[in-house]
Amino acid sequence: MSVTKMEEMDLKNIVTKIVREVAAGTEDMAIPVEMSARHVHLTPEDVQALFGRDAQLTLKRNLSLPGFLAEERVSIVTAKGVFQNVAVLGPVREHTQVELSAADAFALGIKPPVNISGDFTGAEDVYLIGSHGMIYAKNSAIIAQAHIHLSQEEAEQMGLADRDLVRAELEGRRPLIMNNVMIRVGEGMHAMMHIDMDEANASGYDSAKRARIRK
Numbered sequence: 289m290s291v292t293k294m295e296e297m298d299l300k301n302i303v304t305k306i307v308r309e310v311a312a313g314t315e316d317m318a319i320p321v322e323m324s325a326r327h328v329h330l331t332p333e334d335v336q337a338l339f340g341r342d343a344q345l346t347l348k349r350n351l352s353l354p355g356f357l358a359e360e361r362v363s364i365v366t367a368k369g370v371f372q373n374v375a376v377l378g379p380v381r382e383h384t385q386v387e388l389s390a391a392d393a394f395a396l397g398i399k400p401p402v403n404i405s406g407d408f409t410g411a412e413d414v415y416l417i418g419s420h421g422m423i424y425a426k427n428s429a430i431i432a433q434a435h436i437h438l439s440q441e442e443a444e445q446m447g448l449a450d451r452d453l454v455r456a457e458l459e460g461r462r463p464l465i466m467n468n469v470m471i472r473v474g475e476g477m478h479a480m481m482h483i484d485m486d487e488a489n490a491s492g493y494d495s496a497k498r499a500r501i502r503k
């Protein structure tokens with residue numbers, strides 16, 4: 289074997305070792321997990337239709353990622369069922385979005401798609417009732433796909449990009465491996481996994497829950 293060949297081999301080994309170490313680093317990063325109960329996001333027009341002319345959402349408390357829980361609450365109504373006192377999250381958005389778990393959807397007698405936030409393909413219609421009025425929120429209801437928020441820096445560190453799909457291993461007494469977990473890279477974000485109530489229950493959720501990414 290020539291010296292050049294040997295050096296090539298060494299280089300390959302070193303590269304392989306580095307790649308493995310980087311991958312191991314990714315796998316070792318424990319990401320906090322938050323459970324999102326059913327909630328709605330509203331357009332400015334829908335806020336006014338539900339809570340009165342000139343109404344704006346009132347901050348109750350900030351969320352761990354950009355956004356806030358509003359003082360305002362709504363009821364979600366279909367021909368089959370009602371959920372009262374549902375959380376409204378601010379700030380307002382361009383499209384009203386109702387996020388339900390599959391169990392919620394069953395109780396309401398609707399079949400929303402499992403979509404990532406902002407994708408209304410096949411979304412269901414529900415009525416929303418506020419303190420001042422009611423709206424027919426067409427094409428608004430989805431079951432949110434489990435996702436992991438990352439900052440740009442975190443994504444780069446982990447070798448991940450926006451909209452990548454990964455497996456996430458949820459730790460705990462009822463450990464669960466979830467497939468098709470979508471990576472969302474965004475400004476002002478930091479590592480945080482969001483699951484809905486069904487997924488939380490299935491994985492024995494508590495607020496100390498952590499997840500690890502398995503590519």
Ligand SMILES: [Zn+2]
Nearest residue numbers: 435437481482
């Ligand atoms: Zn989220």
